[in-house]
Amino acid sequence: MPYVTVKMLEGRTEEQKRELVKKVTDAVSETTGAPKENIVVFIEEMTKNHYAVGGVRLSDKSPG
Numbered sequence: 001m002p003y004v005t006v007k008m009l010e011g012r013t014e015e016q017k018r019e020l021v022k023k024v025t026d027a028v029s030e031t032t033g034a035p036k037e038n039i040v041v042f043i044e045e046m047t048k049n050h051y052a053v054g055g056v057r058l059s060d061k062s063p064g
Helices: 014-032
Strands: 003-009 040-046
Touching: 003 014, 014 040
Parallel strands: 003 040
Antiparallel strands: none
């Protein structure tokens, strides 16, 4: 049973997440041969203050 975790910043719509789960499930099924009903997809959303690049939280960066 394949398990897939997608980590991303919050802010996507429910429709975007629904489409992401469908496409990830399809890709895993096509490449591994696993039945779609056995594929588990987790979406972990993070706020910008819980994500940093180069030692700087995204919430501390100025826009642009």
